[in-house]
Amino acid sequence: MTTQDRKWYSGMLLQEDWWAVWLGVGFFLLGLLSIAGVDVLGWITYPRKWVFSLPAGATAKKIVTWQHAFYPLGGKYSLTAKGFYKSLGPIGGILLTYVVFTITTSIGAYFMRWDLKKYIAGWSIIFFLTYLTWFVGHHAFFSASVIDLRKSHFPPMFTMSLGGGASFILALIVGLSIGNFFKPLAKFLSTAAKPEWFIKTAIVFLGVKVGYLPIKAAATSQKLGHAVAGLTFDLFVAGAAATIVAYMVFWPGVYLIARKLFKLPRATAAVLGSGISICGVSAAVATGGAVRAKPVVSIMVSSLVVVWAVIELLVLPSFFTHVWPGTADPLVAGSAMGMSVKTDGADAAAGELLDEFMRTKVETETNGQVVWPAGVITTSAVMTKVWIDMFIGLWAFILAMVWVYKIDKRQGERVPFSEVWHRFPKFVIGYFLAWFIYLGIFFGPGHAGAADGMALLKSAKVGAVHVEKGMRKLFFMLTFMSLGIITDFTKLKQAQFGKMVWVYFVSLFFFIIPVAMLVAYLFHHGMVIPTLATAG
Amino acid sequence: MEIELSIHHDGRNWVATDGDISIAAVTLDKLDRMVENELKSRGRLKSGIQTRVRMSFDIYTIPQWIRQYSQHYFNRVVVFEG
Numbered sequence: 120m121t122t123q124d125r126k127w128y129s130g131m132l133l134q135e136d137w138w139a140v141w142l143g144v145g146f147f148l149l150g151l152l153s154i155a156g157v158d159v160l161g162w163i164t165y166p167r168k169w170v171f172s173l174p175a176g177a178t179a180k181k182i183v184t185w186q187h188a189f190y191p192l193g194g195k196y197s198l199t200a201k202g203f204y205k206s207l208g209p210i211g212g213i214l215l216t217y218v219v220f221t222i223t224t225s226i227g228a229y230f231m232r233w234d235l236k237k238y239i240a241g242w243s244i245i246f247f248l249t250y251l252t253w254f255v256g257h258h259a260f261f262s263a264s265v266i267d268l269r270k271s272h273f274p275p276m277f278t279m280s281l282g283g284g285a286s287f288i289l290a291l292i293v294g295l296s297i298g299n300f301f302k303p304l305a306k307f308l309s310t311a312a313k314p315e316w317f318i319k320t321a322i323v324f325l326g327v328k329v330g331y332l333p334i335k336a337a338a339t340s341q342k343l344g345h346a347v348a349g350l351t352f353d354l355f356v357a358g359a360a361a362t363i364v365a366y367m368v369f370w371p372g373v374y375l376i377a378r379k380l381f382k383l384p385r386a387t388a389a390v391l392g393s394g395i396s397i398c399g400v401s402a403a404v405a406t407g408g409a410v411r412a413k414p415v416v417s418i419m420v421s422s423l424v425v426v427w428a429v430i431e432l433l434v435l436p437s438f439f440t441h442v443w444p445g446t447a448d449p450l451v452a453g454s455a456m457g458m459s460v461k462t463d464g465a466d467a468a469a470g471e472l473l474d475e476f477m478r479t480k481v482e483t484e485t486n487g488q489v490v491w492p493a494g495v496i497t498t499s500a501v502m503t504k505v506w507i508d509m510f511i512g513l514w515a516f517i518l519a520m521v522w523v524y525k526i527d528k529r530q531g532e533r534v535p536f537s538e539v540w541h542r543f544p545k546f547v548i549g550y551f552l553a554w555f556i557y558l559g560i561f562f563g564p565g566h567a568g569a570a571d572g573m574a575l576l577k578s579a580k581v582g583a584v585h586v587e588k589g590m591r592k593l594f595f596m597l598t599f600m601s602l603g604i605i606t607d608f609t610k611l612k613q614a615q616f617g618k619m620v621w622v623y624f625v626s627l628f629f630f631i632i633p634v635a636m637l638v639a640y641l642f643h644h645g646m647v648i649p650t651l652a653t654a655g
Numbered sequence: 656m657e658i659e660l661s662i663h664h665d666g667r668n669w670v671a672t673d674g675d676i677s678i679a680a681v682t683l684d685k686l687d688r689m690v691e692n693e694l695k696s697r698g699r700l701k702s703g704i705q706t707r708v709r710m711s712f713d714i715y716t717i718p719q720w721i722r723q724y725s726q727h728y729f730n731r732v733v734v735f736e737g
Contacts, residue, residue, distance in 0.1 A: 123711030
């Protein structure tokens with residue numbers, strides 16, 4: 120069985136990238152039906168912070184008892200079918216969520232020619248393991264902040280105050296445990312453990328989030344809605360800086376480190392340079408192809424990228440939250456994350472973790488006076504990454520021309536321009552489509568949050584919340600779990616990587632992360648996330 | 656005139672194939688020359704006519720876990736003068 124990209128539409132049914140668009144846009148469009156009063160996505164089931172039993176005097180507000188730890192979002196947000204979705208209960212909701220996503224992702228798996236039996240078996244294990252870790256991670260000890268405790272009239276007690284981040288960390292730990300200590304199981308699950316597919320789908324859902332943020336803020340005040348819409352555009356524009364840094368600063372720097380300091384061959388240095396400085400595996404593969412390296416070079420670099428990205432994911436969110444820049448400059452942190460963490464999965468996951476940490480921290484520090492909307496910090500991390508991703512095709516095309524026409528000088532060879540399109544990350548289309556359509560609803564029929572547009576915005580909110588909150592978080596959880604499953608730390612010890620591990624280490628910690636922090640500071644310092652708590 | 660071939664790397668050689676012909680060589684340079692000779696011997700290169708041979712990489716020869724990150728290795732075009 121062979122597959123090649125020959126036409127511009129090649130791979131639309133065969134590639135995960137396209138299937139992220141079909142899944143993401145499909146659910147996004149179904150969510151839009153709520154504007155017409157049809158709520159078909161309210162079954163998506165979401166966790167709450169919980170305890171086994173409420174202490175005396177406490178009320179089940181922000182923290183509930185374990186039986187109510189999950190709820191179908193439609194039971195809370197639906198305008199037309201609240202009763203039905205409530206009646207599903209937590210178990211019914213989880214089962215329906217399982218059935219819908221099993222069917223839809225299996226359709227994708229079928230077209231992508233995966234072993235369907237293995238996929239469904241692996242998916243089922245990953246899905247229920249994900250919900251189990253979501254449940255455990257939302258125990259109040261891990262997740263509740265002082266504010267949560269106070270709002271539920273709990274007596275003062277010690278909690279880890281990790282917010283939703285606890286579940287993400289737990290999912291990653293469970294996944295890493297499988298990936299490193301239960302390798303036969305990890306191998307069995309590998310058909311379904313697809314962090315990049317899950318995260319690309321989640322990023323399309325994030326597009327809904329970015330477009331929905333002004334709608335959500337407008338419910339507090341029209342002015343706040345405008346401010347949030349403006350902020351998302353500011354992030355979009357400032358994120359462009361990352362592109363220049365990644366291609367014009369990081370790549371030449373890492374290439375030189377690999378060539379001059381570690382004496383690696385030219386093609387290996389180019390592939391490594393792209394993997395470390397641009398967008399991880401996809402850049403390593405694109406560059407490997409561009410410089411006509413044997414695929415094994417890209418495969419080796421990719422193995423390293425995946426492991427190092429997870430190390431960054433484990434270290435950077437806590438570092439940016441508690442060491443620098445902290446809650447004083449959350450968007451500097453988000454943007455620096457986008458430039459530092461390679462692979463979309465690890466970056467978006469790290470951004471989401473940072474979002475949870477920062478929001479919980481600022482709420483605690485200010486005694487509940489500052490409440491940032493969820494997802495803005497994640498957006499800053501993803502926006503810079505999306506910018507970088509979009510140009511990989513063009514970059515690989517330029518490298519291919521340099522290699523083919525100047526370095527290798529192979530007689531008669533031409534580089535087709537269609538390569539740029541074949542390497543373009545397609546999920547970005549879904550991300551922008553979702554963002555701009557919700558933004559269009561806000562500024563168009565929603566009258567930018569004016570009183571006469573609020574009825575429509577309220578109905579649009581229903582479908583958006585199911586997608587941007589329920590589905591996005593679920594797919595983030597699936598990403599953390601699968602990222603762990605496919606990450607094998609023993610790869611770092613394998614002899615054939617040798618110098619490459621050290622090139623990665625030196626480049627990342629002494630060059631990329633410091634420069635990313637500096638550039639993020641220059642372009643994002645002073646950007647303020649509007650607070651939902653004090654707006655009037 | 657254009658000829659379509661699939662290309663992949665088997666761990667040792669670059670392999671170009673279209674089901675009818677299958678040619679393997681350690682380097683792309685050698686592969687191109689061997690493809691040119693093979694096409695000539697089969698009469699598929701016409702004298703005085705430029706022939707574009709498009710080699711599309713078979714992405715299914717890349718491990719599945721990597722394909723989720725990137726689904727395109729390269730396509731290359733080699734022009735032969737008949």
